[in-house]
Structure formats: C-alpha cells, structure tokens
Amino acid sequence: MSDFSKMFEGFMKQGQDMAEQMGKEFAKNQAEWLGKAKGMMPEGMADMAQGMVGDGIDAKTRALATVAGLTAKGAEDTAAITTAIHAATAAGASKREVTETILQMTAIGAVTGVSKAMMAAMAAFSTDGGSV
DSSP states (O other): OOHHHHHHHHHHHHHHHHHHHHHHHHHHHHHHHHHHHGGGSOTTHHHHHHHHHSSSSOHHHHHHHHHHHHHHTTOOOHHHHHHHHHHHHHTTOOHHHHHHHHHHGGGGTOHHHHHHHHHHHHHHHHHHOOOO
8 A cells, every 4th residue: 555545544534533523522512612602692693503503403413404505505515525424424324314315405406516415425435334
C-alpha cells in the first residue's frame, strides 16, 4: 500500500470516527450549547432555538432531516452529505432509511442532488458496515 493510500485510509477512518461521535453526542449536547449561547442571541431567538432543539425530534430524525436538506440543496458538498449520512447511521438509521430519505427528495425535483447523495451514501455504506 502506498503512503498516499495509507494517508487516505487514515483520513477516512478519522472522518468515520468523527461522524459516529457526532451522531451520538449531538442531541445530548444541544441543550448545553443553547444554554451557553442564549446570552449572545437577539431577544426571542433563544426561545425559537429552544423550540427547534428542545425535546422535539430525536437525533436519528434530525440527522435524516439533515440528509434530506443537503440532498434537496443539490448535495454539492460531498464532505457534508457524507458526514450527515454517517451521523444518521451512527444515530441508528438503517441504510434503507437513509436511502429512502434521499430518494424522497425526487418528489421535490432534487434529481441532481439525489444522484450525488446516493453516490455518497453508497461510498459511506461500503466503509461503515452499518445495518441494511
């Protein structure tokens, strides 16, 4: 294996580890982050943010919504969509749930984003060993 291949493999492993950790820790740390950020927000913004990240949707649903949003925007940022896919699987989403989330974006005409996101998902699935 070449030095470049070893470096790339290490980089990919680091990215996967980071995405997995993000998926597990994201929901847990939202309330703490919001508490620290309230003093910096304009009046009323903290209450709106609390409603968005409070006791609402779980980490898996939030991660799948992120996958959907990035797909709808065209999935231009490969690193962002790949990280979101890894975060979704780390939060408990199956490959099928991620795939269905991506494919659902065809309903709003995001065909280019769906194509790019599916390529990112296939690459992510081949490296993470997640459930189907």
